[in-house]
Amino acid sequence: MSQMMFWEAVRRAHDEEMARDPLVICMGEDIGVVGGTYKATTGLYDKYGPERVMDTPISENGFTGLAIGASFLGVRPIVEIMSVNFAWLAMDQIFNSAAKVRYMSGGQLEAPIVVRSPGGTAHQLGAQHSARMEKVFMGIAGLRVVTPSNPRQAYGLLKSAIRCNDPVFINEHELMYNMKGEVPDEEYFHPLEGSxxxxxxxxxxxxxxxxxxxxxxxxxxxxxxxxxxxxxxxxxxxxxxxxxxxxxxxxxxxxxxxxxxxxxxxxxxxxxxxxxxxxxxxxxxxxxxxxxxxxxxxxxxxxxxxxxxxxxxxxxxxxxxxxxxxx
Amino acid sequence: MEVSVKKRLLREMLFARRFEERCYEAYVERKIGGFLHLYPGEEACAHGVLEAARPGRDYVITGYRDHVHAIKCGADPKEVMAELYGKETGSSKGRGGSMHIFDAAHRFMGGYALVGGPFPLAAGMAKAIQMKGDDDIAICFLGDAANNQGTFHESLNMAALWKLPVLYVCENNLYGIGTRIDRSTAVIDQYKRACGYNMPARQVDGQDIEIVYEAAREAVDHVRSGKGPYFLELMTYRYRGHSMSDSNAYRQKDEERVWGNRDPIVILRDRLVEAGELTLEDFKNLDTEILEEIENEIIKFSEESPDPNPAELDKYVFADNDPWVRPAANGGAK
Known part of the structure; x- marks a missing residue:
């Protein structure tokens, strides 16, 4: 066990899974050259290149849909939506495409994407940057929703979410990225279900x-x-x-x-x-x-x-x- | 184009026409429920474009008017019809319906019912192709009205930015549901909108399959050679309403007559007859053969197939037995 900050735990899960599988990619606004607003993808752009660490245009529904389409062909995208407020714009693709495609295709297609996004109230961000949207996501058949409360869960849940064949939404918190906690030194997968x-x-x-x-x-x-x-x-x-x-x-x-x-x-x-x-x-x-x-x-x-x-x-x-x- | 290919395409288009007309009848008989969007009048679009590509190998995606695209990709028409009948033998096991035909084995990646939804999905499939280094391409068929969705702009921008191997085919049938294009859209020529994303684009007649095929060959070659996306606009017309719930009262008879005289099947048939490659008698026999096939094989199969089992209602919501959802003690994540 060693102490790690929440953002470091998220970054570690990205790094290990991207090193293991060339089909794991990540994408989002400012996640590449900048390294992510909350540093969760720091250094990955230099390590894996722009094809796998994609700085996207500010087009949430578009790039989330793009990730879903890529996942149909076996790519494992981890999408970062900079603030969960912006996930409203990607709801169409998350709900209508990712959550339903396995069912409406009779099991022929699947959308194994991970969408991570920070929400919550933070430091006076105001009405349109302080959404708590988990209640919206958790009512949709075909979509898994997890929400880590510490660095160990942040690491282990993301590892499992990347490997899971269902779409997974990970609800993070703007104020928790610098929280410290113990994370196992060895590889660790947290089950996506349970409490x-x-x-x-x-x-x-x-x-x-x-x-x-x-x-x-x-x-x-x-x-x-x-x-x-x-x-x-x-x-x-x-x-x-x-x-x-x-x-x-x-x-x-x-x-x-x-x-x-x-x-x-x-x-x-x-x-x-x-x-x-x-x-x-x-x-x-x-x-x-x-x-x-x-x-x-x-x-x-x-x-x-x-x-x-x-x-x-x-x-x-x-x-x-x-x-x-x-x- | 070889005469044998023209003859095959004539048969395929006539089959598509009769298949769709039979869907109409089955809908009236209440064998088919939900919404039903039919393709008559637009047959040269799907057949011309996909003839120029590699159906069954290139990845194809479209909206809800999807039966004919699926069949051209290689989907079994019996399974497509059985899907409309809501049967377990349907292409989506009765879980999808008319608007959600899928045949992953033939890389027909689905019909989607949110207008504009497939634009980014197609770009994503192209991203996956690019990553894998294959020479496949993604082809996205949508109507003109879909171009007024945000996904059109977001997707064309990303596809051009990242030089993704995707061909966007716009089947411009002049109407978005019941609203004529000049009442909904500031730019009538849809190919012009792709120029805003620095994407090569072209507009051609969508009723003459030879013209569609030639234009599509150029477009497909462009995309397959790694030069990035392409936007092909096909001017066409649907001979029926938007869906079965459509009175079709919003269209002028004159307009319908003009387009009715440009039937893609009649255009190709007459060309073959004039060239002495086909007689009207041959055509009539072909039609009879198709009608019999539809009745004796496709409808029979659909009628006789079993319904899905309600005990399997929640099958396909999530992956079966995914180890990452359970604790290690239960054979899962550790």
Missing amino acids: EIAREGRDVTLFGYNVSVHWCLAAAEVLASQHGIQAEVVDLYSLAPLDRAGIKASVSKTHRAIIVEEAEAPVGVGSEVMAIINEECFFELDAAPVRLSAANVPIPYAHVLEKAVMPKTDDIVKTVLKMLGRG
């Missing part, structure tokens, strides 16, 4: 994904040290499909569930997890599940407003205390 217990507990389950896993861990620390409450934190790194068995197992143990998400509540991860709890383990519940979500507004610019949008550690702690009758 991970980020912290064991018995009193309540906090479900998080991507950045909100860290919010949950911070709250769990406060709950343990100040209130003697053992919260379990479940990291839902796979959003499509969601880990029904993992959700059921944790709720059956703690009998209480809170879902913490960076996105707005409507039609989101929280609503989906609550539906799964209802379907899988309703009678295990000792309290009604709760969602802690972003306010349902476009992300504002002013720092004080931007901060007010998101659930905070204190909100999680208070919700747990109330749920346990100690609020």
Whole structure:
């Protein structure tokens, strides 16, 4: 194990897979000569050349479609969309071509592409550069959606996504590229399905994904040290499909569930997890599940407003205390 | 063009015409559902271009008016018809329908129903060909109205920038669904739009298969020789509405008469008759033979084929048994 930053882990996965297979390529805006806005492809242009590390025009739907067409013939493209807001423009090709082609061709074609993109709210980027779009991607049949919360997952999920024969969308976070964490020194593949217990507990389950896993861990620390409450934190790194068995197992143990998400509540991860709890383990519940979500507004610019949008550690702690009758 | 080739093309085009007309009947009989977009009037486009290429080996992609392109690439007409019937024996196992015919074995890479969707997919296939160093090419057939999508501009730009081996064929039938081109498009001659991307382009008559073939040969040679993409515009006309739900009331009778007199099958037939290579009697016999084949083999096969099994509803959503999705303990990723 060695410490590595998130962007270094993403870069390492690219490099290893490109060295192994000449049909693995990457493309996106400013990923080549510049090395990527978040450095995730630094140095690859010099190593693999412009044919395999392609600086694209600012044409998200076009170059994503191009990647999909290349994947029909066995090429393994890793597409970086500079900000997930721009992925709206590529939705047509991701949904209509990549996600559906295996099905509508009766299994004759497949689109093994990876689309990676950072989202989330960062440093006052405003309404059109602060999208949380995972909820949109996770409802599409034929598309896998994963979202790493640490460098180990970022490395291992990308490695598996490149080799997987299905299209995979990887939802990253603008604020997490400089996060440090342990990554195995040997080659490591993270399964694309499932969930991970980020912290064991018995009193309540906090479900998080991507950045909100860290919010949950911070709250769990406060709950343990100040209130003697053992919260379990479940990291839902796979959003499509969601880990029904993992959700059921944790709720059956703690009998209480809170879902913490960076996105707005409507039609989101929280609503989906609550539906799964209802379907899988309703009678295990000792309290009604709760969602802690972003306010349902476009992300504002002013720092004080931007901060007010998101659930905070204190909100999680208070919700747990109330749920346990100690609020 | 050799007489034997002309005769074969005449048969192929007549077969395509009768196949499509039989689709119409089956639709009226409610054997075929969904949307159905037919090709009569435009036969010289697909046949002329693909005759100049290597059908079955070059990669071909198109929109929803796709039956005839698939068959010319080598798809079995029985399987195409069975697909329209929604049968398990269909080319897409009944999962696609009329707008989504696929035959990967013959490199017919599909019919797509989002107008303009195939432009970047074709560029991507050409990128893959370029990487592999093969001398195959990608051919993308779409209508004139698709050129008003953003994907047209994005794809032509990338194809020209990276010198991708792709031939864009514009079947200009003058209408985008029910709207005539001069009411939707600022530039009427579509080949002129390719010049904006420094791409060689040409416009020719799409009703005379010999003209289409000669122009396509030049275009295919250009693309195959590594000089980059090419845009070929074929002026044509569809003899039916946009789809079966189309009243076709938006077109003038005079216009329909003018184009009706330029039927690609009649043009080639008359040329062969004038040259003494074919009699009208031969043509009639050919037609009878085709109609019998369609009825006795294609329709029979489609009628008798089994429906897909609802128990296999979610087959083909994801790859089977992909090891990278499961944990190592379960034989998966490690």
